[in-house]
Amino acid sequence: MRCPGASAWPLRLSALCARVPSAERTGSPDLQHRRDLNVQAATESGKLKSIDDLPGPRLPTTLYWLFIQGYADKSHLLQNVQKNLYGPIWRSRFGPFDIVNVATPELIAQVIRQEGRYPVRAELPHWKEYRDLRGQAYGLHVDTGQEWYRIRSALNPKMLKLKEVSAYAPMIHQVVGDLLQRIELLRCRSQDQTTVSDIAAELYKFGFEGISSILFETRLGCLQEEIPEDTLRFIRAVNDMLKLSETVVFFPRWSRSIFPYWGRFVKAWDDLCDVAQTLIDRRLAEIKTQMCSGEQTEGMYLTYLLSSDKLTTAEVYISITELLLGGVDTTSNTLSWALYHLAGDQAAQNYLYKEVNSVCPGRREPTTEDLSRMPFLKAVIKETLRLYPVVPGNGRFISENEVVVDNYWFPKKTQFHLCHYATSHDEAEFVDAELFIPERWLRAEVPSSTCGRRGKSSFYQHHPYSFIPFGVGVRACVGKRVAEMEMHFALSRLMQHYEVQPKDGATVVEPKTRTLLIPAKPINLRFLPRA
Numbered sequence: 001m002r003c004p005g006a007s008a009w010p011l012r013l014s015a016l017c018a019r020v021p022s023a024e025r026t027g028s029p030d031l032q033h034r035r036d037l038n039v040q041a042a043t044e045s046g047k048l049k050s051i052d053d054l055p056g057p058r059l060p061t062t063l064y065w066l067f068i069q070g071y072a073d074k075s076h077l078l079q080n081v082q083k084n085l086y087g088p089i090w091r092s093r094f095g096p097f098d099i100v101n102v103a104t105p106e107l108i109a110q111v112i113r114q115e116g117r118y119p120v121r122a123e124l125p126h127w128k129e130y131r132d133l134r135g136q137a138y139g140l141h142v143d144t145g146q147e148w149y150r151i152r153s154a155l156n157p158k159m160l161k162l163k164e165v166s167a168y169a170p171m172i173h174q175v176v177g178d179l180l181q182r183i184e185l186l187r188c189r190s191q192d193q194t195t196v197s198d199i200a201a202e203l204y205k206f207g208f209e210g211i212s213s214i215l216f217e218t219r220l221g222c223l224q225e226e227i228p229e230d231t232l233r234f235i236r237a238v239n240d241m242l243k244l245s246e247t248v249v250f251f252p253r254w255s256r257s258i259f260p261y262w263g264r265f266v267k268a269w270d271d272l273c274d275v276a277q278t279l280i281d282r283r284l285a286e287i288k289t290q291m292c293s294g295e296q297t298e299g300m301y302l303t304y305l306l307s308s309d310k311l312t313t314a315e316v317y318i319s320i321t322e323l324l325l326g327g328v329d330t331t332s333n334t335l336s337w338a339l340y341h342l343a344g345d346q347a348a349q350n351y352l353y354k355e356v357n358s359v360c361p362g363r364r365e366p367t368t369e370d371l372s373r374m375p376f377l378k379a380v381i382k383e384t385l386r387l388y389p390v391v392p393g394n395g396r397f398i399s400e401n402e403v404v405v406d407n408y409w410f411p412k413k414t415q416f417h418l419c420h421y422a423t424s425h426d427e428a429e430f431v432d433a434e435l436f437i438p439e440r441w442l443r444a445e446v447p448s449s450t451c452g453r454r455g456k457s458s459f460y461q462h463h464p465y466s467f468i469p470f471g472v473g474v475r476a477c478v479g480k481r482v483a484e485m486e487m488h489f490a491l492s493r494l495m496q497h498y499e500v501q502p503k504d505g506a507t508v509v510e511p512k513t514r515t516l517l518i519p520a521k522p523i524n525l526r527f528l529p530r531a
């Protein structure tokens, strides 16, 4: 969970929320009390089953799946395997974890409706331990309750309001310009003068430059010939931290000095925080100089946070670090998969090119308004996120209230795993679910034969909770709007300049899980300049 641990659906989500009484959504004490009484009554009358009645694998079975069957780095696929074995709701116990998995949109919706006013994704004791060790503020991922809400309310306005986010467009276009130059450089240097190897690695740099330009209002030069050492250090640290996070959480505190993992985890976090702090301090010094010389310090995100007075300095530091952490390989992996599929589907790529070209002829840079006239572009990104939700599973740790899901009663402090990889790959929700078909996201009135495919109306319909790549509700991804803008600008401009082809013929690249869903091997692509 670079977003620890969704583009068509916000409208559907609000429609769905409208059916839930507002008191229920906000988890008012009165309603809570009534719900608890109902739950108690129903349990007493024996109508509801308990967590112990749930099917699910025992520890040896889980170990067998992970280490003998090889699902340790394919945990996204385990969602489907276990759903087929145990049904849509099951329990898994593993080390200190006792988890209730839900794998249909209806069940996910039931959990979300009861998530309370301050939803918690999962307890992150090892992240908290690191923050305590270094005397840092907890921040978005670790803080809970009103403290989380206070921080989130400070971060939301300039991240989630469409109008505010549009202000970042010129900066993002500069960064996309650098990406285009870098691709041109790499492809000209390659042996066949067209290939860019490991496109995800280049897009990580794009992701880092993009989010940094918004947060710090300055360009770091991540896409230049000489990549700043701090950029590489940050990308390495994110990778290490995510990998180690999955391991460290299994080891008890007393084993910290015996195994090397905790030390490495701390080092990765130290590097992350150090790079973020250097960038923040550099920008702070610039702001001070500007102020001293009487210049107006009109800035974007960091300046806004510092001047809003809603967060302490320690909270600003950790929030910026977490936004950087969330903003790098989420967008970059999604873009990599989108290019991978477009390279393999020339009909879709041609259609996308024509759409971009008709809205922005002569390679004009698209504005945010132009994007609203590019439904196929948006459909490509949605379809990519459906096939490869970069955060393949989400969670809700419901500590405030007891919960009823599918005739089961769960006590407070139950950890739910929302298996949305399984739902977005479910044939019952998406026709030909394993295929890349962007036009499934276009409304039926739009010619459905765009790329030579036709469908019935069911082709376009799915439950709103079957596709939730950005999460859902008040705790959903804070970077959703920024991510979408970055991806839409980058993809549209790449299409204006290049036709993309697979380098290695029809080589299939599978995803693997390293907390995030990432390509299991490098994606190599050929970029052929368009006339």
Ligand code: HEM
Residues within 6 Å of the ligand: 002, 003, 004, 006, 121, 140, 141, 152, 211, 322, 323, 324, 326, 327, 328, 330, 331, 334, 385, 389, 390, 391, 394, 395, 468, 469, 470, 471, 472, 473, 475, 476, 477, 478, 479, 480, 482, 483
């Ligand atoms: C393709 C792009 C992205 C995807 C698919 C994605 C996905 C997610 C998901 C699934 C969550 C959990 C939401 C929930 O619990 O319901 C999340 C949270 C989060 N994301 Fe993203 N994300 C993306 C881009 C970004 C970007 C660009 C940023 C930074 C600007 C970001 C920052 C965060 C943060 C800070 C959280 C934690 C929010 C909280 O706990 O209140 N994400 N993201």
